[in-house]
Amino acid sequence: MRELTAMSLAEARDAIRAKKISSRELTGAFVTAIQKARPLNAFITEAGEQALAAADRADSRIAKGDMGALEGLPLAIKDLFCTKGVKTTAASRILGNFVPPYESTVTQNLWDAGAVMLGKTNLDEFAMGSSNETSAFGPVFNPWRASDSNANLVPGGSSGGSSAAVAADLCLAAIGTDTGGSIRQPAAVTGRVGLKPTYGRCSRFGIVAFASSLDQAGPMTKTVKDAAIMLKTMASVDPKDSTSVDVSVPDYEKLLDGGIKGLKIGIPKEYRIDGAPAEIDALWSKGADWLRAQGAEIVEVSLPHTKYALPTYYIVAPAEASSNLARYDGVRFGYRAPGAHDITELYEKSRGEGFGAEVQRRILIGTYVLSAGYYDAYYARAQKLRSLIKRDFEQAFETCDVLLTPATPGPAFGVGAKTSDPVEMYLQDVFTVTVNLAGLPGISVPAGLTQNGLPLGLQLIGKAFDEATMLRAASAVEQAADFKHSPAKWWSV
């Protein structure tokens, strides 16, 4: 048997079911690994003791043969999900020592299935960022380093703590949220799998909101099969989230091995962008070849409004965020600045001191684009473009079943390399935001290494609520890529 922490979720699940290992053993191994990996700064809150107690409870259920789908499996939770009795920060000062008296629906689904929470992972503040550098709790370091340098690299973002935790074997799997690429991009630059489900597939109840019409929870895993297993448990229609959708949740794991013979894979020509590294294009072509070799038909498709996706996203998402973040006012919970003399000063100081620079930037952008006189020029037009982007996909899916694209415009970059130019940072999401704007499912799968040994991913995009077909194609890419690489454990103290 492999080292416990190196197991995939499916392997660990099977080992537990076969009573080869206990949840206690497994959880203990991860608790130790997390402690040793503190230099990565992947966790904001470690919950080792609670995890071990939960593992014991799982073991006693296992002994009774009363097992949930994820019984005894230790997971890491992005600190954007509210967890009852466990501090939830959104990586922001403004939440202070906020301890939610309630549980998010997605995490509740996990606990109901028997899963164990190891802790809350770091992220960009309020999930706003692509490098995990906007966190009030400091940056997360990518477990990967280039073969030719010891420089610290970013783990992607915003779910950078979760991606680092999965890549460094600090959990069996993690969950993240994806508003413009926040699951898929960090998964890609850490050599792991990240799945953003169809908008409405998972409940948003209890997730600290960034941009409500785009936010979606999803799994970050070591394998496509693990993502399939996790999604099955995370997904549910929820009366507490009006935008969750009542569609049946299939057993994705079972549907994984159907093969892709005859599947039509679309290659959107607009995703071939000027100035992209040659390695990205080469990997993309390789991906198409792998799928063709397994019997899929490759077709070129057009998504003509792709070039408007980033500008559209950077109007819609900040607009919603500016309103969603209004509740952090220092009045009822979270951080309250001392020394305010009146209510306006209380707001200004609490929010000025509580929010970091990137969050403030987006609140300002969002407030601006919704203001009288600017609404029609920005927000209303962005909504129209969003409809056109959505229609692009609908038309493309008339001639294909799944789309194949690069996941990111490049590999992990150095800490601090892009922090001075927000637009440069925003370009990280160029291949992923369209999927959020259209509400579709997307998955990034590790597919290769750069010349200097950094992981790159490919993205598959599915039809709405057809995660099953998308996962089948992802599995085919995974098999062909045969990506078995892991970072050297340089951080272990």
Next chain:
Amino acid sequence: MSGAAKNKYIKGETGDWEIVIGMEVHAQVLSNSKLFSGASTEFGGEPNNQVSFIDAGFPGMLPAINGKCVEQAVRTGLGLKAKINLRSIFDRKNYFYPDLPQGYQISQYKDPVVGEGEVMIDLKDGESIRVGIERLHLEQDAGKSLHDQHPDSSFVDLNRSGIALMEIVTRPDMRSSEEAAAFLKKLRAIVRYLGTCDGNMDEGSMRADVNVSVRKPGGPLGTRCEIKNVNSMRFIAQAVEYEARRQIEVIEGGGTIRQETRLFDSRQGETRSMRSKEEAHDYRYFPDPDLLPLELNPAWVEEIAKSLPELPDEKKARFMAQGLSAYDASVLVAERELADYYEELTKGVDAKSAANWLNNEVLGRLNRDGLSIGEVPVSAAANNAIIQMVADKTISGKIAKDLLDIIWKEGGDPRQVVEARSLKQVTDTGAIDAAIEAVIAANPDKVEEVKAKPKLAAWFVGQVMKQTGGKANPAAVNAALKTRLNLPEEG
């Protein structure tokens, strides 16, 4: 828009002025739980005892629409004879205030659930006026800031936060403070009949913002001011009168009216500037991404339409068909309880005398005692029995009033009281003749006088009635006296 009758104009130094009034009424939806949460809506709870995490704007909380509130809004729309929009949208109205936990109010901006409708109002002079309804939309109420609990802190009570309100917006169709008050009364009657709002202004279940402008008769509309916080029927008229005269004074003094929001101060009886148009908030409305567009099934709306009760206008028409005047009928239907009381009271008796009895005797006494129709001490059935006894001449009209006084104070069945206290009318001519003889014997001078002055007969009638303790049938007394005193027929 029609011009007002001349008698509604206000006189200024430069001649007549016409007031133009529109209203925005906030009516609290009658429902057990809030618009987007399961918290209770009961009035008067301990502060912050009826607050869910949704109402308090906690992280990760999401609104989920309460179907009952939508049903109530649709029911109200149907009662206002308005168009029901099968697709409507919830928007966020963004502003910062401590009693607004989310930092935005969920409301309906461009696409309200109810479109155009109307309310007919009846005035004292018998005139009927149509007030157009522009729209009705659903929105959340805010909480309440408490500034008087601590010397240097303000407290917030979120019990009201998230309660469903219907904002009902009228066209600028009213032309006097009387019309404004009549509109609000009529609207309150309609929502009470429908059971969609309790209309209780004291508890804040119904609040009005009044838009007032003035113009020269027939001229273009003037600049309006919005008066906030008008929370009683009495204040509506006061606020409108004050504001119209203020505006006329400003214009006649060579000034211009600034579009602004003003606050009505009920203690001073005046309106004061709150904020000008330039200082108005930019609410940054946009569709709430947490809520899907509200789609209504036409069959469901049809079901609600079928379940509507008889509304004031229909009831009024029915009462008028029974012989009541438009004004009497409109007074009776103004409150559902009063109309129900009247319906019970009028069973089997003449509608007009029942209405008169109710107006003069029952409502008069309620008014005297400061009671509402809900607190009336004598049942409609008991009044009905009294009216019947007058009609069949068992008792006289005078005795009837005394009888009502007795039962009002002491209770009891009217027929039993009449028996027990021997209040039955005396029609026995022997007893009447005896009383007449007694009066004549005691007043020989008057007997002489009446020969010259036949009008003095009334005095004799009074004396005879007194002699019989009011029980004699006045018509019988009259006839007997005329014969006995030899008076001409047309006395």
